Amino acid sequence: DEIAVMVPSADHGWTGAVLSYAQEKVDEINDEGTYSAKLYAATDVENQIQQVDDLLANTDGLSGIVILPYDNGLQSTLEKIAAADIPFVQFDRCINSDVIDAKVVADVKGDNEGIGYETAKRFIEDGLTKDDYVYEMIGDNSSVPELRSAGFRKYLTEQGWSDEEIDAVVVKSASTGWSRDKGKELFESWFSSAQCDTSKKIWIFTHDDEIAMGVLESLNGAALDESKKAEFMDSLQALSASSGLAEIYAVLKDKHQTIARPDSYDLFSVTYDPAMIKEAIDAMEKSLSGEEIEQNYVIPVSVVDAENVEEFQPFGTYDEK
Amino acid sequence: MVKKLKSFWSQYNFIVIFLGIFLIYLAINGSQTTWTSVTNIFLHSAILGTIALGMGMIILTGDIDLSVGSSFVLAGGLTILFFNKVNSIFLALVMAVLLGAVFGLINGILVGKFRMPAFIVTLATMLIYRSISQYMMNELGQTRYSVDATLSKYQPLFQFGNGNFLTISYIALVFLAVALLLIYVTTSTKYGKRVYALGSNEKAALLAGVNVVWTRISVFVLCGACTGLATFLKIAKDTSFDPATSGKNYELYSIAAVVIGGISMTGGRGKILGIIFGTMSFTLIDKIITALGMNALLNDTVKGVILLLAVGLQMIQKKSKSE
Amino acid sequence: MVKKLKSFWSQYNFIVIFLGIFLIYLAINGSQTTWTSVTNIFLHSAILGTIALGMGMIILTGDIDLSVGSSFVLAGGLTILFFNKVNSIFLALVMAVLLGAVFGLINGILVGKFRMPAFIVTLATMLIYRSISQYMMNELGQTRYSVDATLSKYQPLFQFGNGNFLTISYIALVFLAVALLLIYVTTSTKYGKRVYALGSNEKAALLAGVNVVWTRISVFVLCGACTGLATFLKIAKDTSFDPATSGKNYELYSIAAVVIGGISMTGGRGKILGIIFGTMSFTLIDKIITALGMNALLNDTVKGVILLLAVGLQMIQKKSKSE
């Protein structure tokens, strides 16, 4: 009885961590011996769709699928799994439709909206006002960043901000592609443009630790105009990040090799733990052995900062000072 | 006899290469292989293959189109919106093909009429088309383009995209039909000869009375139309499109499929038939990697090496010919 | 007078295009423009520009190299591992350049010696090099290639990557130096003339006794070496490499920079000088978009349109010349 675990192939960052946690869990299952498990890593959307098709071509001995859909176009592929009557668990990017909802064993995901929501909450606590300037550095143009943005707006709306007021304050960057280098370059361009108005209080909301690392590296480098940088540092109120990369935790602990923990502004990272994949696979196992599972399985987020960083387990590797 | 074999090899090496890869696949996949896994090779070649057919026509004239992946995605988004409005499979098909053709026309006019280099023109439209598709979705406040499942034509569309005729999926049959049509066009029509003539010696084609500008535009339109048709197939099969990732790298993959199929990048030489095998060979590479359970990060290494081998084999044959 | 202007335009339109884009940038950015924002144009052009210089040499011979982004990243990972072992800036520089040159050599041999089409060869190595780089990192159990900050040579390296000489960053100066060197090579040496000759008429070059195979290999090696140097600059500037995203699309961007710089894709025509301006124009496009605070999803649309305009302008001039 095989459980197929299907995730995007990646070498690093959040998806990279998902892949390695998935591998760990798959190895565990195979060692235990009740079930067997196989990991499928897809290089692109079509590749993942084809992997599912081929899997469904021969369902003898296939007892369940755990899948992190590559993108939002996988709807009908998931519906095909449902139609083939194979139990499945969706992880992280959960796609909903009547057919899917009728058959899916569980939707296991972190709270992407929660990331934006918590970030906005923290900003307001730190003193964000309608006269300020929020620079939002987005991950890419897919639904995940959309949710994070939406959560951010949601909290502000709850605080009585109108859409116009939010639009006047929040400015989005171009897609960083979740990349530190691209994030850094975009930050530097933004910094030296008229957009970066140091007469206002500035808040930077990045969608990811990698992007935030890019900003930190840039502030640590020499590409910024010194006089403007001084003004900027005065204006900067907070830099937010997300996911739980070991390197940014090292900054928060002030154990980073080159970047000192900032004291003039608030640096924090909202959790989005890739180890959630293990819970998703667990859910599948439990369901196969007849246990009842909560269908909607949202893992709450927490805000990690210098105070509480020791309580959290980061992912990835970093040699701390 | 040896000569005959040699000439077969030089003309049909894409079949040999395909068979080689196919045997490797069978060997690795072993008992796991069912008839469906075999027909899946077809199915999974259909969408990329339909685009590769159009790309092949352009490459036969000696040009290139980097924008296919983006046209694919832009036409996809628009067609889904349109389908959700009109609830008609036929109109959606027409729309997809038309849209693709229009995007191809834009490339074609810039390349054919204004003599701008195809590489740059289609690099630019590659950026433009995808970005418009993403912007549009963003403006609509959505995260993907999805066919409305509550429509009465949703099921028939889905059935078409996922049904079989004698175990072969419909969309693979569409791909085959288009391939046969283009094989016929290139081997047996006057238009086809013009395409080859243009790719072989543009100046001579011009002086023989071939309308070079128009022919050039036409292959881009044709490639666009094929891309549009592929869009329709994808919609029927998967009923949704994510503009950030769908069709990514299709320009590279379709070019690779064309080249493995034995068509020369400099134009004028090769067979459309080869593209069928070229695409299937390309599709099989992914399957072999999955079957091997290899580290997916090495996927591209294997792909690259096979690409080199396929082209290398063709080179050997060419070299032995020219000496 | 008119004729002189025309000839200036036809030879130096890349300067006019750059100035046009630069003025637009100044207009949009207004009072925010500091001297640093101007020198940043240089700084942000340095890495891509160094690669574009190598790419320019290849394009002058009429070929193309799609693997630069991947060579960049593979050389980057290996060089960082090496630096962390030897703790020597100079050796790391040598290593980066050597590695780049070796990757270029592989392309060069396949293209020059085995006469395989450059597009396919470098497409394949593009897949291979990046995938090896990712696999390697994965095997090492790391998530990023990072320079070890505890090393004694970390600070000097970082200083070099982030320091200025008379307000101009060192790495921009390196880029300029390489550009000047290659301008000299292409305009004033025998080797340079051979490169142009090869791109202009390969057969004639062969008959004129030019060692075509060797010359072709040499430009790939040169491009590889430039890419390796760019790798070193990047390491000094950012002290780390991300194999999945670093250098992504650099092949397209560097080709775009070369073409905006007025070098013809068919080879034999254009000036290395143009690449300096082409790259800076390309860098400015991003900055303009950021300065505008436009919807980022339209970023690529603007980029594509400007690319079309730049090449379109060059076409107009060419057309008026050929009539």
Add this chain to the structure above:
Amino acid sequence: MLELLKMEHIQKSFFGVTVLDDVSLTIGQGEIHALLGENGAGKSTLMNILSGVYSKDSGRVIFEEKELPDGSIAAAEQAGIAFVHQELNIFNDLRVYENLFLGKEYTGFLGKLEKQKMIQETEELLDEMGVNIDATELAGHLDTGKKQLLEIAKALHSKAKLIILDEPTTALNNDEIQHLFELVRNLREKGTTFIFISHKMPEIFALADHYTVLRNARYIASGLISETTPEEVTSYMVGESFSTQDVYEKRKLGDVILKVDHISGNGFRDVSFQVRKGEILGLTGLQGAGCSDVMQAIFGQKKIESGSIAAWGQEYKTGSIHQAMKHYVGMVAANRKENSVIPDMNLVENMYISRHTIDGKNPVIQKKQELGRFLDYKEKLNMKAGDPKNLIISLSGGNQQKVILARWLSTEAELLLLDNPTQGIDVGAKEEIYRLILKLAKQGKTIIINTLEIPEIKKIADRCIVFYHGKVMADLEHSKISEEKVMLYATAAIEEQIKGEKEHG
């Protein structure tokens, strides 16, 4: 006389077809040696082996008593052999002096090119050759004749001991040819040896001392030019005695079918003439005089700025080849390889490509019918070709030209424009093409032929129009055509003459 070069028992085949079969060639020091033979006899191949472009299958090449290594261009160059190839090998994107010096540049400190020195030396050389080319001009801007001169200049500049000239005069006007010959003779006085390949018999007898004839890949004969006659050489080449007598005969001409009325355009000014049905009209003039341009205008390849062109009483829009074709105009363009031959296509396809573009009604190809028609033309035009499915590039030049001619005949064009149709074609094939042209005219086709070779015009044309600097200088009846007269008009010497006469009278 000292032997400079000995090629012994050279054997060479391409794809199993023997192109050189046990060929030997001996060249003496300081002679001008004509290498003769029909198209495809193997002349260029032999020279390509000598100069290291191709490697031989077997045999030996001994130059100055040393054996040359096989297939090394560099070694041949080193030994002192320069080769002006049959096709132009110019770098259009490089300047004239850069073309001349490529690979042999003068360099100074740090390998820096010494441009001034090279430019100066180029100017000197070009002056000496008596050609008017700017050393710093882009070579792409030169016309074909100038490019050919540049090629020759390259060889002369190399100070080689042996210079091979493979059909060097195909694009030159008579003046330039005379100048070239003088130069060659001068160099011979200084001890340079030449191998000279040409299909123009008068040139050979004007210039060469010795000759060697190849036929069908074999050595046939050699000897002293002074001891032979054009007829004898020709019979060696074709393998049978053959008549070169004038085949022209007067025919009755029909109505005027083409009216060219005061057309002007790039390369020609205010040109008017008429052509009658069945007529053969020759256009001639020095290279660049405008004959080709006028033809291209009639064919719609070139736009006209003013004036009009009418065929069969109907004016048609110029600048569109398709329009011209619809008015039954066809053109065999000059420079076959570049402008006519579609290398990746077979014989039938090459023939039918034009026909396809005018009968678009049925988009599908009638394969059987096309093959039949091809075989028909093959016989009519006496093509020497194997399987119609072979690529056109497998044919010799003359036969390729016949396929192109068939291309236009099959469009049912009534007015055929032949631009330099016998370029690089051997005597035998030339003669055949002349006969063909006359036969076609007799059948009612109208033909305009542009050639630089006046004897060719004399042989076939009813009338000859002479151009000078884009203008019509004279319109001569068949009986009035003679070399001297045409040259007078073509060089505008006649104006000088008239002016002179006026002054005297």
